[in-house]
Amino acid sequence: MTAGSAVPPLDRSRTAALRARLDGKAKPLGSLGRIEDLAVRLALISDTDTPKADRAVLMVFAGDHGLNQASVSAYPSSVTAAMVTTLLAGRASANAFAAAVGAEILIIDAGVDAELAEHPALIRAKIRRGTRNAAEEPALTLDEVQTALVRGAALARAAGQDFDLIAIGEMGIANSASAALILHRLAPAPLEDCVGAGAGQDIEGLAHKLAVLEVAADRTEAVEPMDVLAEFGGLEIVMMAGAVLGAAQARKPVLVDGFIAGAAALAAIRLVPEVADYCVFAHRSAERGHAVMLEALGVEPLLDLDMRLGEGTGALLAVPLLRAAAKLMSDVASLDDVLSGNI
Template sequence: MKLKDQLQQKIDLKTKPTGALGQLERIALQIGSIQNTLTPELKKPAMLVFAGDHGLADAGVSPYPKEVTWQMVMNFCAGGAAINVFCKQNGIDLKVVDSGVDFYFPKDLPVVDCKVAMGTKNMLDEPAMTVEQCREARNLGAELVKAEAAAGCNVIGFGEMGIANTSASSLLMHRFMDLPIEQCTGRGAGMVGEKLDFKTSVLKTVSEKYKPETVEETLATFGGFEIAMMVGAMLEAKKQEMIILVDGFITTAATLTAIQFDASVRENCIFCHASEEQGHQMILEHLDAEPVLSLAMRLGEGSGAAVAYPVIQSAVNFLNQMSSFEDAGVSNKE
């Protein structure tokens, strides 16, 4: 019997009606399959939050000034953000990574320095980054994940911070899913009404300006340093056979991009929540993904993944600790 069939049998023989634990059963099956065992474990959960600035922010596609990126990184370092609270609550090790923030952080701050440049370029004028910079960002993301795996981590989540990164994500979604930019563009941090129309028109202008041919060129043209770093991190997490906790719209756009490089990345992804951001639901449907939670969140930072973690732990725990009908001496159905 194949391991997947053995896992399903183990799930079905627990003291419950078949399928009664719903999505927890599917998560347990997925994690057991990733780890190739009937007794999976979640070890040393980690969260990497990548921060980077976007030149396109200068075009006014976000209601917040670019300075908010570095200011929020300072808030992460002080322990005051939502991601700090949820990671602390659930025993997740949090690291904040400077992928390309337009600010020099004091050396004594707990920030992992992976700065590729002082933010990406304004896409209205030139591609966001060079192919070489994009490759550097992906390699840096991969190295961080290698280090986490070497330290014993087998479940990793990714978050992000970067003013205007919903714009970059919308452009990547638009290209990789071949959808009109209007369907891919949402309010982000608060662009509604005429402001949303303006944001959409800017992204349309950007899209029409470039015709990248490869996945790498597309990521370099429209992405952000934090997105490129997440892509490299996800590709490496798959190589390490780690469980990948996918957060909201930006992280899912990075996942969509990683899947263009290696389709098998999808097998290791648990999609943690359904963001309120327009476009996220469409990517989830495109990837045939059923999110763990739907809490009307749209914060980013990896917050949805951190909040979902106890549910994912519950899936592993029932598989390992719940009695079977035989163990409990309970009569099963005929």
């Protein structure tokens, strides 16, 4: 897999000095808990003592899924294009949350099964109009996976020139089905533990969804990340995985949203383990399977708000926490300065 330059490893020899810097601040030792851990992570990622997280962008990747030909979602695939239009109009939940936290939004057409109208916030990166039906054949070719990874990485590296922090989110009807299959193989975990209600399946709908995904899983024994992405991946998920790689290459922290974005991060980490150091997991989704995913990655998310919308909404709500952690490193006086009156 080639999606650009290598991911720079973090210089962990700096950790003790960064901890000492925090311990010297005008506060009791360790009193800011996990925010202090986050501050150290941001400093290691940026390779500076005073990281910045002022300028944040949410990259929303959109794509459709051939799996929905088998009605694995409670909604038709046409809703994907309708919601992308809503995002571009500034009227989706992600738009409201982005305004609340002062973040910008870019919407990337990775594989929507429609031709979208021109818009300043829309990036046209379409690989194809939706994936193939993974219950019958591979969703993507290896060439399509490779192209999506490279495009996602390039987009994130470009965003890294203008922003301090890159959040990833998605829009794609039936993408919880694709994410469940990716989790099943890359965690690995039993399929039934990975499949949830998605965008509102009832009990009968959930049973049908699981049955369709069992057919898809039985069709192939793929376990290598590139093969798994080809067999089951959505174009928005694969391009998000590329964006995780590209953000890490640009030494930018990646705020990972919920279950779908988490599947992209999982794939990126399985491809290039070093990118795990750059991923900050924003929240614990209420979607079944997300707890399995977080456990497989060995991470603890920042928030737990019983959310499962997607669109990057959970990632946006975590942006102020990263900003606070960065400001802790750069703006808080040292205890010595306070005691000496040199503030």
